[in-house]
Structure formats: structure tokens, C-alpha cells
Amino acid sequence: MQKALSITNLSFTYHSYGENVCDSIFEGLSLEVEAGSKTLLLAPFDKGKTTLAKIICGVCPKYFPGTLEGNLKVFGNDLSAVEPWQLLSECTYVSQNPQEQFVANSVEEEVAFPLESLGLSQEEIKGRVESALKHWGLDRLRTSSSQELSGGERKRVLLAVTEAIDARFWILDEAFDDLDQKWRDQLKELIEKGNKTILVLASRYLAEFDKLFDQVLLLDGKKVVSPVRKELLCRFSQLCQDDLANPLDSQVCAPPVMRQLVCTDLVAERRRMSTLEEASFKVHVPHFTLQSGELVTLVGPNGSGKSSFSRILCGLDGYLGGSIQVDGSALSGKELSKKVGYLFQNPDLQIFLPTVQDELSWSLRRRRDLKSEEIRRKVEHCADLFGLSLSDTPATMSYPLRKALQAAVYYLLERPFYILDELDSALTYHTALSIIRDLRQNGAGILLITHDKQFAKRVEQRTYSIEKGRLCAL
Template sequence: MLALDINSLRFKYKSWTEKKTDNTFDNLDLQVKEAEKVLILANSDEGKTTLSRLVSNLLTKFIPSEIEGSIKLFNQDINSYEPYQLIDKICYVSQNPMEMFITTTVEDEVAFPFETIGIERNKIIEIVNSALIDWGLEKYREVSPSELSGGERKRLLLAISFAINSKIIVFDEAFDDLDKEYRDLLAKKIKEKNNTFIVLSARYLNQFNNVFNRILTLENGQIHNNQDFKTQFTHQAIHHYLNNSRLLKSKDFREDNLLIKKEKLEISSLEIERVRESNKSIKFNLHCDNFIVRTGEIIRLVGKNGSGKSTMSRILCGLDKPLTGKLTLNDEQINKDLLQTKVAYLFQNPDLQIFLPTVYEELAYGLENIEGLSSKQIKEKVQSCAKLFNLELDETPSTMSFALRKFLQAGVYYLLDRPFIILDEIDGAMSYEDSYYIIDKLSEKGSALIIITHDDNFAKEISDRTYLFEDGIVEEIL
């Protein structure tokens, strides 16, 4: 029997402005057999999230849209079910765990679905315990999910999904945010279990080898059987950039061709302490003897989830103060306020840095404060920047695709000519191609790029140096 059967699916979101929206899917067909394991590779704009929500019947009830064609689960049209009736049949695992959480503690989060379906209390306690142990979350039992790190949140979401154990599990970028240890665990579970698994991803990871029965791609609104996926969805994608950009050029070349002032940022004997509010006994310390970055350089900060990469970045750009430590810019002590105008920080979530109604206003916002820029100059700068990052000036940022919002976020800092730019998980939920595109463009003026990633291989070929975050210590690896 077919677990999932999609026939000539057409779908588009309702447009709220005069602009017409394009079909997200156009005559999409997909058949998945029971217990089959399918990987669907797609770039970030192709509608991975839309497809996963559609097959779980979660989308059309809550977001106005137009849909044609049929989606069947085990030979039953999904429209004959309310979404909540599908809990034993299909489970959607979101790319962004926070949006799936509905309670205030980790244990309640696991317990909630079992409370709604009326499992008796003793059984729920057993389920919660084993789910938390499986995914290494035992000590966070009473912590609020909002206090967890990105990786811990993802693990919690996975723990819940495997506990519910629906017949079909749809993973939307489930491997994102996880460190190697848990990526391996997830791949192992997918391989061993008898459920039907549909995994959607923007990248082909090493862990995917020998796990899936079929590997498909989602391009231009349809499912394809493209066996040449590796050139586009693996690290091989970097070669395209290495051949024709400044990135390939040596560090010396980049340093000699700066379009901005040469600067150097240094941190010594840094000490950071962080405490979780809801559980004060879980403490976290970070120590860094020496950290240095110069304009023209590309460096990487790698380490597991929750190892303090983001915490350190917040100090680097002057948002937080360290417990102790010395920060210098060009060998002079620097204060928080000045740091904020020197170091840009691209948050993982672009929505927190985008707030105006049009792309034009968004890009021009920072420039308007710079003295000596005429409105004509601003306009020219904004236009060329929009072109560089494939943006349309009159679009509404909040309704653009994730990748385009990321591009806009990058464009904002590109225009501000910051000597240092921190890119937090630029590879998260983005295809290699798009991530490298942003890195390539941002490095053009010679700004130092600090790339945060937990993917050991990401941007390896183009970086000059790497700092490893491990066991509370930051050290350069040679």
C-alpha cells in the first residue's frame, strides 16, 4: 500500500498585495510506499516546508491558500481528516523547533500529545523518561524550551516525534543544528525503524549514505529523479565559487586589495559565565586566551551546539560584556558602543533584523544616518546592492522566501561597510550555493568574515584560520 500518494498537486499562497504570487507547486506527483525511506533534496526556495506541511494537512486550515489535486495517506484523502486526527498517521517535524513548542518545560512538551490522546499517567511518565534519555535531555527536564540552545531544541523536537511514533514521519531539515553525534544517531534511527520516513534537506550530508531507498530532488515545483544531485547539494557546490571569485584568491591578495580601512580586532584572557534562569544549577563557562582577526581574513568558529559560539559573538560585536577580558581594536582598548559600529552580526534568524515595509527602506535605513551622503548617492548604493543580492526594491521583506530574507540581511551590512562581519550559522537551512553566495559577496570589500558553523567541513577550503570551541575553551586549531 502507498503510505503517501500525491497526484498533480498545484499550490499557491494567497497574495495579500497587488502582486500575483507564483505557484509553489505545479503538477507535483509523489508516491511513497509504506516503510520506504525517501530523501528529497531542494534549494531553500523550492517549498520544502510548504510540502511537508501540506502532506501533514497542517497548512490549508491555517494559512489562506489555493490548492488543487489530491493528497492521500494510506488511500484516504487527507481532506477527510482534521489535522488533529492524523496524529497516529503522520508527524511533521519542523525545521524551526521553537514554532512547534507549546508548553513551558521540556518534560511537559514530551507529555502534551500523550495527555491529549488520553494515555494513563504512569505510561506517560515512562514515555517521557525514555524519550529524554534517548536524546540526552535528562538534565533539562524542568528547563523552559526557550532557554535551550538550537541543537538541544532540535533534539527535544526529535525526541517528541519518535515518542509519538506516527506511521509516517516528515523531517524538514531535521539534521540542521545537530552536532555529529546526534546526526549519526538520527541517521541510525531512520535506518533501523520501520516507519515511513520522508526527509527534506537543502544539503546532502555524509550521514545520508546508505540510509535511503530513494533520493529525489524538488525543483521548479515538481519532484525529479535527478541522479546528478551531488554537484549541487554537496560541498562540491563550492567549486563553482572557487573558480571565479575573490574567495579563491589567497589571504595576501585579499589583504592587499582592501576597499575599506585596514583594522585588527583582538581579545585576550576572556572569561564568560552564563546561567540558565529556570535552573540555576546548570552553569556554563567559556575561556579564551587569545583571539585575533584582521580585515581581509576569513575565519571559522566551529564547535558543538551550546559550546558558546554565539555567546562569544555577542561579546565580539559589543552586545554583551564579558566577565573579564580585554578587547582591543588596532591595539587600543575599545568600548561596547564603538564595537557595535565596527562589528556586524548576522543573526541566524533574519526576521529579527528586518523590520521595514519594503526592501528599499530596509536597505536605506542605515545609510540615512551616515553624514555626507546625498539622497541620490543613497539611492544608487541601494540599487546596486539590491542587484548584487537579487532583491527587488518594492517587495515586502516579511513575505519573501527565507533565502531572500537572508540575502537582504546580508545586503544591509554590505552597505554599512563594517570591517568585521559575523555570520551565525549561515549554512543553517540554506543550500551550500546560497550560503557561499553570501560569503562571496560580503568578502568583496575585504571585510573580515567570522563564520560560525558546527559543520566541520563548511567553508573549510576558503577560510584562513579556525577556532575550535570545546569543553569551555576556545583555541585556534592549526
């Protein structure tokens, strides 16, 4: 049988920047994927899954400089002898971070762009675009900018692009992340019933994958291994630190002062300026509360208004009616932003300085009550707590580490309330739970938005849901 992918004795190390010395990502890695097969490759976050996917697609080390050794072939094509664009009709890639793949101004143009690169006729392009948009529930969002889409909607755009290209080999890097159950089920069905070669790189949602794949492999110790299933799952659990106790279970949260955030009869309009075919809709919040030390989860389908509600709570967006009160005082805008910290789904929207040290010290240097030595101690302690190197450049850090940096920045802001929008995306459960513990240690109330039911069970004390534009307690 033909090999869709053949990797032999692969080693790779990113080029270092400045004085930093990069460790090798892979050493002597070998992997074979049969044409038409379905393969699941498990690994914790930040262990090389995304790098491996980019190498297979030919964009690394070409656009992500590093030293690559070994033999790699896709359908018999030696990757050292082809350009990435030459693989487009053979191999497509869905990134765990959709933002890094968007190149066009609208959803429709995003899906059409690679088809134009393939030289298809206008009629063929139109047919494929229409079919993909409809299949992934994006037809009414065709004019939308990626900046106005939810995380789940962005992931569906990439899946629509992949479906429209119709390549023989699909590489799906954490493709189930950010999707609600409806769209996860659709992706599972596409994998199961389709005739494509599928390589899924994942670190969670194992319950979704039962009997879906021909082979299950593990990325461990810089190599791909294939122990028997029971041993594989046990080792994978150890690598993800799932065998460790929930960091929240032992936390005694005793806020020095009880604070309360209350929304009453809140009415907000969600409007996407770039979307022409979908009317704006209103989000109604009859009653919502969050107190010091609480862990509250918010669930709902993709695009239901969860992030829109969050933007209102932290003062980024206004509202039409009702009130938001903190400790009995009505607040809005800048006053509200000083009480509620909002960690966006995409950390890159909140990281903008050259080094980790610059990011962590930015807010502290604007406090007149802190001297330089105290700022230094706080920054060093925070970096150690979140596993960060002060000299690292955020732009070259892995996506999980950038999320950890985003959380560390907000830790130093010491807000009484935090909204964590899909914090668990791109982080192991243990890492995400540890971040929640650290943000909560001074008594902060936490609102967590997630699609992962298994993760929510480890966190939730109370749950709210947004369905059809209305928020209610479950």
C-alpha cells in the same frame, strides 16, 4: 503494500499580498511513499521542500493561504477531509526553522504538549517525555526556554517531540542542519534501525546519507523526478550551483586599512536564566585574533558556547575578565557593536519592518551624511546584489530569503568585522559563499560558525574550536 503517502497531480500557488503576483510552487507533482520505507527527497533551498512538507501535514493551505489542486492521501486519509490535528498520531513534522514550531514555555512542556492533545494518561506522558529528553540529551535542559537554547539544541527538541509522539510517518525538513556530528549520527541510526516511514527533505549532507534510504528522489521543475542515481546527483549539483566556481576563489581582498580584533585572557560566564538543573559554565579565551580580510571558522559541539562567545564579541553580553581590543583600543558594549556585526542563527530576530525596502533603508536614514537619492541608490544596489525585491513583505518571504535580507542589512552597515552564525543553514553553498564574498569585498574580517565540514573547507583560512569551555586554535 500500503501507501503512507500518495500525491497525484499536485499544484499549489500561494495567495499574493498587495500587488505581488506569486508563481506556482508545484505543477502536476506526484509522489508515492510506501509504509515503512525511507525516502530522501533532494532539492535546493527555496524550491518548495518546506511548502510540500506543510501540505502533507495539512497545515498548508489552511494556515498558509494558497490555491491547492490535486489528490493527497496519508495512510489512505484524504487530506481535504481531515483537520491537521487529526493527523498528529499519523504524521509528524520537524521544521528546518525550529522557532516556528515552538508553542510552550519550556523544553519539557514542549515535548508534553502534543501528548496531552492526544489524550494520553499522565503516567504515559511522563514516561514518553522522560525517555525522549534523555535520548536527545535534553534532560538537564527540561526547564529551559527555547530562547536560551542553541540552534542545535532547538533542533533536538523537535526531534524529541517527534520521538515522543511516536507517529507512523516522520517528515524531516533539513533535520540534520544545526546538529553536530554526534547528534547527526544518532539521527541516522534512528532512521536506519527504526520502523517508521521516513521522508527526509534535504539539500546537503549527502555524504551522511549513503545507503540510508530505499529511494532517492529530486524536486526539479516543480515536480518530483527519479532519474538514475548518477544523473540525479549531477542534476542536483547543477540546481544547487555547486558546478559553479567558488565565489571566494577569484576574490582579491585588499583592505584599504588593516584592522585587528584581539581577545586576550577573556573569561565569560554562560548563564541560562530559565535552566534550573544545569549550572552556568565559563568560557575561557586565552587568545583570539581576527584581521581585515580574514576568513576564520569556529567549530564545536552544540551548546559549547560558540554563540555565547559571539554575543560577547559584538558587545551584546559582558564578560568577567580579560580584554577585547579593536586596533589596540579596549572596547565593550555599544562601542564594540559598531565594529562587529553579528548575524544571528535565526534571521527573524533581526528583521522587524513591513517591507524589504524599509529594512534596507532603516540604518541609512539615520546617517546624516547621506541624502535621499544616495540612500535610494544604495538600497536598490543592495537588493539587486542579494536577489531581493524591495516591495516584498519579510514575514511572507521564504526562510532562505529572510537570511539573505538579514545579510543585506548588515552589508549596508559596513562593519569592519562580521560574525556569521550558521550562515550556511537554509542556504545553498554557492549562495552562502556569495554572501561572504559580498560582506568581505570592502576588507571585512569574517568569523564563520558552522557544523558543516564540507562548507568550512571552502571557506577557512584558520580555525578555532570550543571544547569543554575553552577556545583554542586548531
